[in-house]
Amino acid sequence: xxxxxxxxxxxxxxxxxxxxxxxxxxxxxxxxxxxxxxxxxxxxxxxxxxxxxxxxxxxxxxxxxxxxxxxxxxxxxxxxxxxxxxxxxxxxxxxxxxxxxxxxxxxxxxxxxxxxxxxxxxxxxxxxxxxxxxxxxxxxxxxxxxxxxxxxx
Amino acid sequence: xxxxxxxxxxxxxxxxxxxxxxxxxxxxxxxxxxxxxxxxxxxxxxxxxxxxxxxxxxxxxxxxxxxxxxxxxxxxxxxxxxxxxxxxxxxxxxxxxxxxxxxxxxxxxxxxxxxxxxxxxxxxxxxxxxxxxxxxxxxxxxxxxxxxxxxxxxxxxxxxxxxxxxxxxxxxxxxxxxxxxxxxxxxxxxxxxxxxxxxxxxxxxxxxxxxxxxxxxxxxxxxxxxxxxxxxxxxxxxxxxxxxxxxxxxxxxxxxxxxxxxxxxxxxxxxxxxxxxxxxxxxxxxxxxxxxxx
Numbered sequence: 228x229x230x231x232x233x234x235x236x237x238x239x240x241x242x243x244x245x246x247x248x249x250x251x252x253x254x255x256x257x258x259x260x261x262x263x264x265x266x267x268x269x270x271x272x273x274x275x276x277x278x279x280x281x282x283x284x285x286x287x288x289x290x291x292x293x294x295x296x297x298x299x300x301x302x303x304x305x306x307x308x309x310x311x312x313x314x315x316x317x318x319x320x321x322x323x324x325x326x327x328x329x330x331x332x333x334x335x336x337x338x339x340x341x342x343x344x345x346x347x348x349x350x351x352x353x354x355x356x357x358x359x360x361x362x363x364x365x366x367x368x369x370x371x372x373x374x375x376x377x378x379x380x
Numbered sequence: 381x382x383x384x385x386x387x388x389x390x391x392x393x394x395x396x397x398x399x400x401x402x403x404x405x406x407x408x409x410x411x412x413x414x415x416x417x418x419x420x421x422x423x424x425x426x427x428x429x430x431x432x433x434x435x436x437x438x439x440x441x442x443x444x445x446x447x448x449x450x451x452x453x454x455x456x457x458x459x460x461x462x463x464x465x466x467x468x469x470x471x472x473x474x475x476x477x478x479x480x481x482x483x484x485x486x487x488x489x490x491x492x493x494x495x496x497x498x499x500x501x502x503x504x505x506x507x508x509x510x511x512x513x514x515x516x517x518x519x520x521x522x523x524x525x526x527x528x529x530x531x532x533x534x535x536x537x538x539x540x541x542x543x544x545x546x547x548x549x550x551x552x553x554x555x556x557x558x559x560x561x562x563x564x565x566x567x568x569x570x571x572x573x574x575x576x577x578x579x580x581x582x583x584x585x586x587x588x589x590x591x592x593x594x595x596x597x598x599x600x601x602x603x604x605x606x607x608x609x610x611x612x613x614x615x616x617x618x619x620x621x622x623x624x625x626x627x628x629x630x631x632x633x634x635x636x637x638x639x640x641x642x643x644x645x646x647x648x649x650x651x652x653x654x655x656x657x658x659x660x661x662x663x664x665x666x667x668x669x670x671x672x673x674x
Contacts, residue, residue: 232607238616239611239612247441264637265637266630305414305415331396
């Protein structure tokens with residue numbers, strides 16, 4: 228029996244880094260909404276960054292963002308290009324930053340592999356669908372996005 | 381087919397990459413417009429630095445510094461700092477330059493102290509010559525690299541307080557969705573097949589019910605979540621508990637998407653109830669029977 232719930236606290240910290248990223252780069256914290264548990268992997272938004280994890284947890288964490296949110300972020304960053312390529316690149320950059328922080332913070336406790344960025348409903352071949360996923364929606368600058376945690380049993 | 385790509389920049393090693401200005405940056409710098417924070421990072425790179433050092437010096441978050449570095453690398457104003465072994469040893473004390481492969485650079489932290497033990501104490505300017513202020517401005521000339529690796533590479537922990545998000549996120553409760561495919565996208569975006577969530581009572585009536593009264597789920601979820609301190613951690617513990625329940629049981633009970641919609645849902649499917657009780661006891665130390673009895 229596990230009573231320390233360290234894993235959940237670590238994951239909560241990881242989720243906190245996402246909020247921190249938007250605050251730092253985009254100037255405002257996202258508003259996290261009510262989470263859901265999903266038996267089927269929900270449809271993803273325009274661009275999704277997948278972060279495979281292993282160690283105490285096995286599975287992946289995904290950040291799925293819509294086009295308007297990505298365009299707003301790119302504008303904040305002073306980028307000229309807002310097209311699909313730039314958006315995908317930005318998602319890759321965000322997830323890369325998040326995984327980098329996760330590695331520094333968690334070390335061997337939570338091994339985070341290099342992220343994978345994918346468009347819309349594309350699903351990386353390297354990943355497997357989980358039996359149940361945790362979907363945490365959030366709003367940022369009027370746009371709806373979500374984080375998906377998909378762990379194996 | 382997947383169009384997923386793995387960004388080259390994502391394979392960040394635990395040793396933070398060091399960056400320095402490109403020697404020929406002056407040929408490209410005219411006409412480039414960047415945010416002041418990005419230029420502030422650039423101004424520091426007359427000698428090699430890594431993101432945590434820059435963050436410390438500029439009082440910025442590591443995430444912001446990393447984003448700035450990528451912007452600068454993309455514009456070929458900055459490059460990763462690399463040097464040969466002889467150059468490296470020339471800048472090091474003999475003991476520091478000697479290979480010691482059997483000694484881990486960072487001792488493993490105890491499991492129960494992850495959050496604190498991986499944080500190195502903040503640098504002081506006296507303790508690290510790398511933090512000495514540099515000449516500022518694009519015309520400053522690059523200086524010889526000095527990259528002593530005599531301390532833990534895990535320098536800065538810029539992670540927000542989990543309570544921030546924990547306080548804003550409400551607890552989980554159940555909703556019964558019409559089908560697996562109706563799972564809850566909050567927006568519809570070109571390129572996705574997102575559809576609006578659909579709540580139906582049809583599946584509830586189709587679900588085999590026993591004569592048992594069922595258990596109200598919300599108090600159970602609250603009790604499980606409270607074990608991990610509530611908030612997001614608590615919600616994730618609820619996730620872990622439900623992760624242990626066989627998928628078929630949830631499908632048989634008509635549960636496909638569980639969310640904060642119905643505050644009054646009761647679990648009446650006996651096998652699901654039993655599996656939930658077992659998982660809650662084993663993974664969250666929550667006795668559902670005692671909870672219901674109370």
